[in-house]
Amino acid sequence: MELVDENKLAKNKKRNQAIAFWIFRILSYAVVAILFVILSFIIIKGFSVISWDFITKMPEEGMTKGGIFPAIIGTLCLVGGSMLFAFPVGVFAAIYMNEYVKAGIIKKIIKQMTNNLAGIPSIVFGLFGMSLFVNKLGFGDSLLAGSLTLGLLALPVVIRITEEALKSVDNTFRQASLGLGASKWETTRRVVLPIAFPNIITGLILSIGRVSGETAPILFTVAAYFLPKLPTSIFDQAMALPYHLYVISTSGTNIEESRPIAYGTALVLIFIVLIANLLANGLRKYFGKKVKMN
Amino acid sequence: MKTFYKKFSEKFIEGLLMLSGTITSLTVVLIVFFLFKEGLGVFDKKPVEEGYVIALSKSNPLKTLSSEQIKNIYDQKITHWSEIGGKPDSIILFRAEDISNFYSDEEIGENFEGLSTCINRLVDSLPDIIAFFPKKYLAKDFKGHELTVDKVSLKEFFGGKEWFPTAQPSAQLGVLPLILGTLWVSLGAILLALPLGLAAAIFMSEIAKDNVRRIMKPLIELLAGIPSVVYGFFGLVIIVPLIQKTFNLPVGETGLAGSIILGIMALPTIITISEDAMRNTPRAMKEASLALGASKWQTIYKVVIPYSISGISAGAILGIGRAIGETMAVLMVTGNAAVIPHSILEPVRTIPATIAAELGEAPNGGLHYQALFALGCILFLITLFINLAVEFISNRKQHNKH
Amino acid sequence: MYNIESKNVDFFYGASQALKNINIAIKPNTVTALIGPSGCGKSTYLRLFNRMNDLIDNTKISGQVLIDGEDIYAKGVNVDSLRKKVGMVFQKPNPFPKTIFENVAYGLRVNGITDKKFIEERVETTIKQVVLWDEVKDKLKKSAFELSGGQQQRLCIARALAIQPSVVLMDEPTSALDPISTAKVEELIYELKTKYTIVIVTHNMQQAGRVSDTTAFFYMGELIEHDTTKTIFTNPKIERTQNYITGRFG
Ligand SMILES: Nc1ncnc2c1ncn2[C@@H]1O[C@H](COP(=O)(O)OP(=O)(O)OP(=O)(O)O)[C@@H](O)[C@H]1O
Ligand SMILES: [Mg+2]
Numbered sequence: 001m002e003l004v005d006e007n008k009l010a011k012n013k014k015r016n017q018a019i020a021f022w023i024f025r026i027l028s029y030a031v032v033a034i035l036f037v038i039l040s041f042i043i044i045k046g047f048s049v050i051s052w053d054f055i056t057k058m059p060e061e062g063m064t065k066g067g068i069f070p071a072i073i074g075t076l077c078l079v080g081g082s083m084l085f086a087f088p089v090g091v092f093a094a095i096y097m098n099e100y101v102k103a104g105i106i107k108k109i110i111k112q113m114t115n116n117l118a119g120i121p122s123i124v125f126g127l128f129g130m131s132l133f134v135n136k137l138g139f140g141d142s143l144l145a146g147s148l149t150l151g152l153l154a155l156p157v158v159i160r161i162t163e164e165a166l167k168s169v170d171n172t173f174r175q176a177s178l179g180l181g182a183s184k185w186e187t188t189r190r191v192v193l194p195i196a197f198p199n200i201i202t203g204l205i206l207s208i209g210r211v212s213g214e215t216a217p218i219l220f221t222v223a224a225y226f227l228p229k230l231p232t233s234i235f236d237q238a239m240a241l242p243y244h245l246y247v248i249s250t251s252g253t254n255i256e257e258s259r260p261i262a263y264g265t266a267l268v269l270i271f272i273v274l275i276a277n278l279l280a281n282g283l284r285k286y287f288g289k290k291v292k293m294n
Numbered sequence: 295m296k297t298f299y300k301k302f303s304e305k306f307i308e309g310l311l312m313l314s315g316t317i318t319s320l321t322v323v324l325i326v327f328f329l330f331k332e333g334l335g336v337f338d339k340k341p342v343e344e345g346y347v348i349a350l351s352k353s354n355p356l357k358t359l360s361s362e363q364i365k366n367i368y369d370q371k372i373t374h375w376s377e378i379g380g381k382p383d384s385i386i387l388f389r390a391e392d393i394s395n396f397y398s399d400e401e402i403g404e405n406f407e408g409l410s411t412c413i414n415r416l417v418d419s420l421p422d423i424i425a426f427f428p429k430k431y432l433a434k435d436f437k438g439h440e441l442t443v444d445k446v447s448l449k450e451f452f453g454g455k456e457w458f459p460t461a462q463p464s465a466q467l468g469v470l471p472l473i474l475g476t477l478w479v480s481l482g483a484i485l486l487a488l489p490l491g492l493a494a495a496i497f498m499s500e501i502a503k504d505n506v507r508r509i510m511k512p513l514i515e516l517l518a519g520i521p522s523v524v525y526g527f528f529g530l531v532i533i534v535p536l537i538q539k540t541f542n543l544p545v546g547e548t549g550l551a552g553s554i555i556l557g558i559m560a561l562p563t564i565i566t567i568s569e570d571a572m573r574n575t576p577r578a579m580k581e582a583s584l585a586l587g588a589s590k591w592q593t594i595y596k597v598v599i600p601y602s603i604s605g606i607s608a609g610a611i612l613g614i615g616r617a618i619g620e621t622m623a624v625l626m627v628t629g630n631a632a633v634i635p636h637s638i639l640e641p642v643r644t645i646p647a648t649i650a651a652e653l654g655e656a657p658n659g660g661l662h663y664q665a666l667f668a669l670g671c672i673l674f675l676i677t678l679f680i681n682l683a684v685e686f687i688s689n690r691k692q693h694n695k696h
Numbered sequence: 697m698y699n700i701e702s703k704n705v706d707f708f709y710g711a712s713q714a715l716k717n718i719n720i721a722i723k724p725n726t727v728t729a730l731i732g733p734s735g736c737g738k739s740t741y742l743r744l745f746n747r748m749n750d751l752i753d754n755t756k757i758s759g760q761v762l763i764d765g766e767d768i769y770a771k772g773v774n775v776d777s778l779r780k781k782v783g784m785v786f787q788k789p790n791p792f793p794k795t796i797f798e799n800v801a802y803g804l805r806v807n808g809i810t811d812k813k814f815i816e817e818r819v820e821t822t823i824k825q826v827v828l829w830d831e832v833k834d835k836l837k838k839s840a841f842e843l844s845g846g847q848q849q850r851l852c853i854a855r856a857l858a859i860q861p862s863v864v865l866m867d868e869p870t871s872a873l874d875p876i877s878t879a880k881v882e883e884l885i886y887e888l889k890t891k892y893t894i895v896i897v898t899h900n901m902q903q904a905g906r907v908s909d910t911t912a913f914f915y916m917g918e919l920i921e922h923d924t925t926k927t928i929f930t931n932p933k934i935e936r937t938q939n940y941i942t943g944r945f946g
Binding site: 021025032089090116117122124127128132136183212215216250262273 | 300303304307308310311312313314315316317318319321322324325328329332489490491493494496497498501502510512513514515516517519520521522523524525526527528530531532558561565589590591592594595615618619620621622625626646649650653654658666667670673674677678680681685
């Protein structure tokens with residue numbers, strides 16, 4: 001140890017640490033800065049475009065003027081439709097996996113398959129939705145086909161979040177209820193689900209944010225390039241916000257003139273995601289406090 | 295009676311739950327089935343459009359040609375029969391629409407009644423001709439011989455350097471440029487995202503005060519929530535022009551633009567997963583290092599990072615997986631040229647972008663359609679492989695802990 | 697001359713006081729056992745000697761802690777050098793995710809030693825010192841996780857000794873070990889005191905009796921009694937100590 005000059009060593013260590021930490025700090029702030037650049041760019045550019053008319057009017061003059069009403073409605077329908085499918089099925093699947101199936105080969109397989117499904121790229125869902133729902137089952141390009149495709153995409157997310165929520169419910173609750181003679185389903189419904197409910201809802205909101213921005217799965221299952229009327233049945237095609245943004249910013253003859261519309265559409269999309277995130281975080285905090293108080 | 299009813303509903307609900315539980319597995323199986331059923335159909339098809347024939351003169355000894363040879367002949371890259379093992383004469387190209395160069399309108403007829411006779415005579419008279427025309431104009435007593443074209447082969451598909459599925463007379467289905475384009479862009483993305491992501495993860499888990507972390511965490515989640523079209527749009531209006539100006543390029547839609555956008559999109563995955571892994575380092579292990587006189591930074595790079603390395607690699611690999619499967623953002627910023635890229639400043643085209651761009655125009659069930667499904671199969675297999683790799687790595691880590 | 701002294705030490709976690717006016721003096725080359733019921737502040741006190749509590753936010757210390765006559769909480773003290781002088785062994789074996797060799801060499805490396813030969817020699821002598829050499833000499837390049845719990849703990853002791861501290865702190869070093877490994881570690885502690893000053897926290901009265909020269913009994917943040925181990929165990933001056941030792945509470 002006599003080999004080393006203590007003071008010099010200490011100085012060196014301090015300097016290296018200071019340099020390293022500063023680099024990390026700067027790079028981390030750079031990540032945050034990227035987010036802010038993207039957000040502020042779209043908010044600033046899109047803000048002047050947003051108006052009541054923009055949100056409630058049909059597109060006009062080759063989508064260079066007017067509003068994006070049908071795209072908003074289309075996206076709402078798709079989100080609603082996909083959640084109508086994914087939410088119950090996903091929650092049920094999670095209940096099955098967490099409360100019913102015993103650890104073993106079946107559970108393993110289901111888990112593995114759910115993981116695999118989660119890893120499949122969204123464009124592959126698009127291919128699948130097109131060949132199964134649109135062609136094989138003959139739904140055609142329709143809200144039904146699009147919702148089901150998006151629903152399948154959202155399914156692993158809903159399952160994972162619900163499972164986590166169920167897992168965090170203390171086992172003593174279950175034992176107490178079962179001990180009182182309640183059946184498994186009664187226990188799940190009356191005891192486990194109410195406790196897990198806040199987390200499940202939080203997850204649901206996050207997956208809504210997710211689904212509303214997906215484009216690739218709806219390209220060939222529902223999305224219409226330009227359709228100045230609202231869908232009237234589940235077998236109708238519809239416009240959708242993300243596809244609309246894609247179309248008016250990349251194709252068509254008047255990309256330049258429709259730029260403002262594109263900024264506005266991007267802002268509406270961001271707005272949905274922002275609201276979903278804020279809501280989810282808020283709920284998490286709110287319920288978190290509530291649970292602690294009990 | 296009541297207990298019977300209760301028992302029944304209990305069983306019914308369990309059945310319902312089980313059904314829901316199997317849906318993900320069922321979906322995966324169905325996806326594999328539909329994807330591969332259509333995708334593998336490619337290898338059962340000929341690259342020449344159905345209803346068309348390619349014919350040679352009787353005197354020409356060649357019996358079959360590959361799709362690449364046909365294309366090169368029609369692109370006049372091959373101009374002599376000798377280049378593909380025939381006579382030393384130069385090749386005469388013929389397509390049905392060229393017929394008016396050889397015969398008068400009367401001979402052809404107003405509704406092409408005479409077309410088959412004309413083609414027949416032409417092929418008979420020109421020994422060096424190669425003729426491409428609709429099958430319905432093939433005369434009954436055809437004097438030339440029909441060329442047999444090989445089915446699309448695996449080698450052609452995976453080794454072919456050209457993707458041009460709508461090429462006439464013979465479609466080119468080489469996926470090499472698309473695979474390379476995908477890997478190229480994803481690799482660039484990860485090279486950009488990894489240092490940034492790791493730095494942010496280290497900062498959040500080891501350096502930042504708790505309140506700073508509490509602010510950063512939801513921001514990173516937000517970054518993950520932004521839809522990919524919005525990233526694409528941002529790339530299109532900001533990054534692409536920036537690249538064009540900076541490097542003085544004819545177009546800014548390049549592999550680099552794709553890598554930058556994909557890199558940003560991969561950040562949340564890398565940050566969240568590696569931060570989680572690092573936070574799982576036992577406190578006592580860090581304290582042991584500090585108790586030996588190590589600085590905090592020494593502890594991070596000598597203990598925390600080695601301990602969480604499998605989690606960090608899982609994050610990086612998943613990030614690559616996300617990048618490989620990403621569609622819209624790439625479609626919007628990479629320029630989509632289906633050629634093997636030589637630099638990051640050239641347009642490239644990825645597999646997902648190709649599917650998204652072309653499926654709308656591909657006739658249902660045709661060769662092109664099936665080829666796009668085959669691309670889907672490749673994508674599916676790559677991402678499956680990545681998922682399994684990540685699982686393998688994470689499992690090994692758990693094994694290590696005990 | 698005392699190796700460790702604490703004078704009027706108070707310690708706070710936020711607003712709650714964990715240690716109240718502790719005065720202890722420890723001679724060189726002795727083993728001191730800290731005993732007392734759970735939560736009485738033993739670990740907190742032990743971790744003052746290498747300033748480990750600095751890592752916890754919102755803590756406050758007053759009074760003086762002297763090691764070799766130097767106030768370790770004075771301004772300008774080099775904490776890294778202090779920690780080099782005061783080694784620590786933890787409750788559970790916690791080797792680093794490195795090879796057996798690198799675990800022991802770690803302290804040397806982070807303290808700027810690069811001489812390969814020197815490191816090799818030091819690692820070997822230290823592993824021999826903890827009587828682990830015969831068990832690991834053929835697998836120095838293997839991961840430390842491959843050792844048994846008892847072997848890992850002896851490795852962790854070697855890791856702490858390799859930088860030749862003058863004081864070794866041990867916080868319940870055998871509580872996660874089986875009886876045989878425990879006996880080996882205790883034997884080791886007994887031998888080590890010829891070279892080091894050792895402070896050990898333990899819940900095991902027999903262990904305290906077997907290995908220590910003096911014993912300090914803590915209760916609710918206060919030092920109740922500090923005397924030779926023999927006195928504490930056979931003839932304590934304070935009744936509370938007596939009660940604790942004979943197992944009437946705690
Ligand atoms: N990080 C901390 N933050 C706040 N309070 C703490 C912290 N660590 C310990 N305490 C409190 O300080 C008191 C002393 O704790 P300490 O860990 O020193 O007890 P101990 O005697 O070592 O107990 P044990 O025998 O269980 O290890 C306890 O009341 C404990 O709750
Ligand atoms: Mg303790």
